[in-house]
Amino acid sequence: xxxxxxxxxxxxxxxxxxxxxxxxxxxxxxxxxxxxxxxxxxxxxxxxxxxxxxxxxxxxxxxxxxxxxxxxxxxxxxxxxxxxxxxxxxxxxxxxxxxxxxxxxxxxxxxxxxxxxxxxxxxxxxxxxxxxxxxxxxxxxxxxxxxxxxxxxxxxxxxxxxxxxxxxxxxxxxxxxxxxxxxxxxxxxxxxxxxxxxxxxxxxxxxxxxxxxxxxxxxxxxxxxxxxxxxxxxxxxxxxxxxxxxxxx
Amino acid sequence: xxxxxxxxxxxxxxxxxxxxxxxxxxxxxxxxxxxxxxxxxxxxxxxxxxxxxxxxxxxxxxxxxxxxxxxxxxxxxxxxxxxxxxxxxxxxxxxxxxxxxxxxxxxxxxxxxxxxxxxxxxxxxxxxxxxxxxxxxxxxxxxxxxxxxxxxxxxxxxxxxxxxxxxxxxxxxxxxxxxxxxxxxxxxxxxxxxxxxxxxxxxxxxxxxxxxxxxxxxxxxxxxxxxxxxxxxxxxxxxxxxxxxxxxxxxxxxxxxxxxxxxxxxxxxxxxxxxxxxxxxxxxxxxxxxxxxxxxxxxxxxxxxxxxxxxxxxxxxxxxxxxxxxxxxxx
Numbered sequence: 315x316x317x318x319x320x321x322x323x324x325x326x327x328x329x330x331x332x333x334x335x336x337x338x339x340x341x342x343x344x345x346x347x348x349x350x351x352x353x354x355x356x357x358x359x360x361x362x363x364x365x366x367x368x369x370x371x372x373x374x375x376x377x378x379x380x381x382x383x384x385x386x387x388x389x390x391x392x393x394x395x396x397x398x399x400x401x402x403x404x405x406x407x408x409x410x411x412x413x414x415x416x417x418x419x420x421x422x423x424x425x426x427x428x429x430x431x432x433x434x435x436x437x438x439x440x441x442x443x444x445x446x447x448x449x450x451x452x453x454x455x456x457x458x459x460x461x462x463x464x465x466x467x468x469x470x471x472x473x474x475x476x477x478x479x480x481x482x483x484x485x486x487x488x489x490x491x492x493x494x495x496x497x498x499x500x501x502x503x504x505x506x507x508x509x510x511x512x513x514x515x516x517x518x519x520x521x522x523x524x525x526x527x528x529x530x531x532x533x534x535x536x537x538x539x540x541x542x543x544x545x546x547x548x549x550x551x552x553x554x555x556x557x558x559x560x561x562x563x
Numbered sequence: 564x565x566x567x568x569x570x571x572x573x574x575x576x577x578x579x580x581x582x583x584x585x586x587x588x589x590x591x592x593x594x595x596x597x598x599x600x601x602x603x604x605x606x607x608x609x610x611x612x613x614x615x616x617x618x619x620x621x622x623x624x625x626x627x628x629x630x631x632x633x634x635x636x637x638x639x640x641x642x643x644x645x646x647x648x649x650x651x652x653x654x655x656x657x658x659x660x661x662x663x664x665x666x667x668x669x670x671x672x673x674x675x676x677x678x679x680x681x682x683x684x685x686x687x688x689x690x691x692x693x694x695x696x697x698x699x700x701x702x703x704x705x706x707x708x709x710x711x712x713x714x715x716x717x718x719x720x721x722x723x724x725x726x727x728x729x730x731x732x733x734x735x736x737x738x739x740x741x742x743x744x745x746x747x748x749x750x751x752x753x754x755x756x757x758x759x760x761x762x763x764x765x766x767x768x769x770x771x772x773x774x775x776x777x778x779x780x781x782x783x784x785x786x787x788x789x790x791x792x793x794x795x796x797x798x799x800x801x802x803x804x805x806x807x808x809x810x811x812x813x814x815x816x817x818x819x820x821x822x823x824x825x826x827x828x829x830x831x832x833x834x835x836x837x838x839x840x841x842x843x844x845x846x847x848x849x850x851x852x853x854x855x856x857x858x859x860x861x862x863x864x865x866x867x868x869x870x871x872x873x874x875x876x877x878x879x880x881x882x883x884x885x886x887x888x889x890x891x892x893x894x
Binding site: 325326327328329330331333339340352364365366367368369370371372373374376379380383398399400466467468469470471472473475511512514529531535536537540541 | 583584585586587588589590591688689697698700758760761806807808809810811812813814831832833838841842843844866867869870873874877
């Protein structure tokens with residue numbers, strides 16, 4: 315039961331969600347389409363729409379099938395009374411996908427993330443340096459020069475899946491994951507770089523720490539980073555780290 | 564001061580129907596593991612269906628009432644007692660000042676729910692009273708209940724008050740209870756209905772058959788986040804790279820070791836393992852009542868049937884709701 319239309323593949327994820335795929339692989343162009351569909355859904359939500367989660371090349375749409383069903387029955391102008399909620403939602407989504415290209419690419423926010431590199435804050439910085447046979451300073455220089463794109467948020471509140479890190483510092487995960495990683499830790503895993511918003515276990519190579527809070531449940535939106543943001547890491551001194559940390563309290 | 568926690572039990576937390584609208588930021592949905600029981604508990608005391616209630620896990624939870632309070636206990640039968648006497652469940656219940664409510668042992672099912680008339684007085688976080696344990700937000704101070712905690716309640720509405728007064732004047736229980744059999748199944752060997760998942764066709768022929776023919780057993784790694792299952796391992800026809808994407812309640816995903824994991828209320832918002840199946844929404848509350856070692860037979864049904872099942876259960880809840888509004892005249 316897949317619907318193919320305007321390059322969108324729509325598959326059910328059970329009876330209350332579906333996945334719309336808008337391309338293969340990871341690229342800024344596909345990301346742009348995902349962002350456009352996400353914005354269209356929020357601007358023109360259908361009856362029963364709950365929320366959506368944008369990812370690399372898919373967007374998962376959550377809906378209440380009971381509401382979709384009743385809305386469809388009550389819609390007198392609708393002649394397709396035997397449609398399932400999935401079919402009704404698919405047809406709504408298909409209509410929206412036709413307008414994807416009309417959405418102006420949104421001006422990406424550039425978010426600077428201050429990082430205190432190395433030492434106890436970045437216990438794996440020296441490992442990453444020796445892995446590539448360069449100096450720690452060189453790792454920091456390359457890391458701060460990359461401009462990264464937040465493709466999606468997942469795993470934990472505000473945890474960014476980013477692309478665009480310079481591959482010269484790509485480093486495999488740690489053989490043994492740490493049981494606990496301090497919130498704010500900045501790490502590298504393969505070609506990805508990211509920041510841990512909550513204390514969690516994790517296997518990334520930790521090269522520094524930011525004083526910023528990535529998850530702030532009292533604010534709207536509740537996370538510092540959102541899909542579509544451009545990120546630059548900026549090196550700071552211990553003094554600046556503690557000053558910012560104090561200010562965030 | 565109205566209810567004091569004498570013993571927190573294994574895991575007791577405030578849950579409602581979940582926190583929606585922030586999954587795109589990585590904020591998980593949480594909410595009750597057995598949503599039908601939570602909804603009925605709230606209806607029985609005259610609350611709105613999605614009010615926050617206590618979710619009790621298996622045993623141990625002990626509460627002392629410091630004022631008279633209208634409550635309802637639903638969900639699994641965890642041998643609830645009031646001052647040592649078996650408490651009535653699935654029925655509005657007036658607990659008197661000084662009484663002690665205790666959950667002694669899981670006779671049937673895994674999780675019980677207590678709704679309190681008026682609702683638990685805690686602020687909503689991002690639109691929900693559910694506890695997000697890992698992030699430490701929502702619910703009672705962002706955590707599970709512990710000994711010495713004191714729960715306060717919001718003002719009762721007109722319907723809460725009317726039920727309360729009826730029970731107060733009768734000085735006895737109502738004589739009716741809600742029949743839950745048509746809503747949830749508390750057995751520890753169950754048939755659970757499944758729709759094929761987005762990556763079903765990526766699995767080899769043997770795995771596609773095995774999923775629906777062999778039983779799978781809940782391991783001890785089964786909690787609010789997900790159930791790790793044990794059974795004949797499932798494998799892909801050919802390795803392929805799946806990018807992380809949004810998942811949902813009841814997604815059956817298969818990591819490389821071949822043992823399926825079923826995502827439950829506290830699941831992460833996204834996942835990167837192939838999704839072989841999806842448990843139908845109508846059967847998720849019964850899933851929430853399973854204990855480790857429970858045995859599941861997955862049965863494939865069509866998308867259309869899944870929607871029918873869901874609509875049927877909504878109809879049952881609706882009838883319960885109307886019945887309670889007639890103050891139990893025919894239930």
